[in-house]
Amino acid sequence: MLNKQDKLDLMFQALADPSRRSMIERLSKGPASVSELAKPLTMSLPAVVQHLQVLEASGLVRSEKVGRVRTCRVDWVALQTAEDWMMDRRRTWELRLDRLGDFLADQTKG
Amino acid sequence: MLNKQDKLDLMFQALADPSRRSMIERLSKGPASVSELAKPLTMSLPAVVQHLQVLEASGLVRSEKVGRVRTCRVDWVALQTAEDWMMDRRRTWELRLDRLGDFLADQTKG
DNA sequence: CTGTTTGTTAAGCATATACTTAAGTATCGC
DNA sequence: GCGATACTTAAGTATATGCTTAACAAACAG
Known part of the structure; x- marks a missing residue:
């Protein structure tokens, strides 16, 4: 089984490539076939299939x-x-800033 | 200069490693020194510095x-x-779903 | 049945990534 | 000054990534 950390690894890794992001951008407009995904890209079809994998x-x-x-x-x-x-x-981070704010407010009051 | 796509490449790539994410998790709790970042990790200090880079x-x-x-x-x-x-x-994607919804609603009406 | 479309598999290759150890540099505390 | 601390730099290495071309397979169209 794949734990949450491993899944995040794979997801961020997948998003780190501009070709793959462009594929996701295309797919966010609706489903597409492999060759439709390949059309705007300047690489071979097997390369597209590898990105898809x-x-x-x-x-x-x-x-x-x-x-x-x-x-x-x-x-x-x-x-x-x-x-x-x-x-x-x-x-x-925001929680930390809140606590910091509270602390500073207390200092001012005191 | 680095364009937006290149920046996204670097960011997602940076986030794709569990050690680097743990460093960010640590830093989201507040600033830290290099050796503080290194402490929970099981790798050498130069490796940590490379992740930091x-x-x-x-x-x-x-x-x-x-x-x-x-x-x-x-x-x-x-x-x-x-x-x-x-x-x-x-x-x-949500916009697409909205348009799809409108389309289906029109179909029902007509 | 034959050719075209759509995708898949395999092999190879150049570069990038994630480390390592060893050796250096620049504070800081005494 | 001198040792300890906190990095920093350099060099080497093993594995992963992002492609390529060539060959294959399956499905649909005439």
Whole structure:
């Protein structure tokens, strides 16, 4: 089984490549086939398929094959996991600032 | 100059490593020195410094050296850039769902 | 059945990443 | 000044990543 840390590794790694992000951008507008995803990119089809494998391994994208066409779509629940990590960090920071503010207010009062 | 895509590459790449994320987690609780960041990690100090360089190159972390101590902190504005990219994708998707909803509603009406 | 479309598999290669150890530099405390 | 502290730099290495081309497979269209 893949723990949460490993999933975050794979997700952020998947998002770290501009071609893969462009694939996700395309998919956020709706499902697409492999060749539709490949069309705007300047690389070979196998390269696109490899990027797709990275995206699927990360959980960010799912796909199913019907006939000879593989249709891909974003898994928004998975993307949420990555967003959550960042929001959690921001929240920790904000809490810290709140406590710091309280402390400074006490100092002023005292 | 580094364009927005390159910055996103570096940020997501920086976030793709569990050691670097743990460093950010530590820093979200407040500034820390290099050796404080190194303490919970099981790697050599130079390795930690290399991770720190990746974080700084990405813009997610800033640091300044005073005397012999380098103090590091998270740049929250930079982290926002990565969050924004994800939220933009989600927003595109939600808009699409809205339009789809409108379309289906029209179909029902007509 | 045959050719075209759509994707898959395999192998190879150049570069990047994530470490390591060893050796150096610059404070700071006494 | 002198030892300890807090990094920093350099060099080397093993594995991972991002491609490529060539060859294969399956499904649909005529």
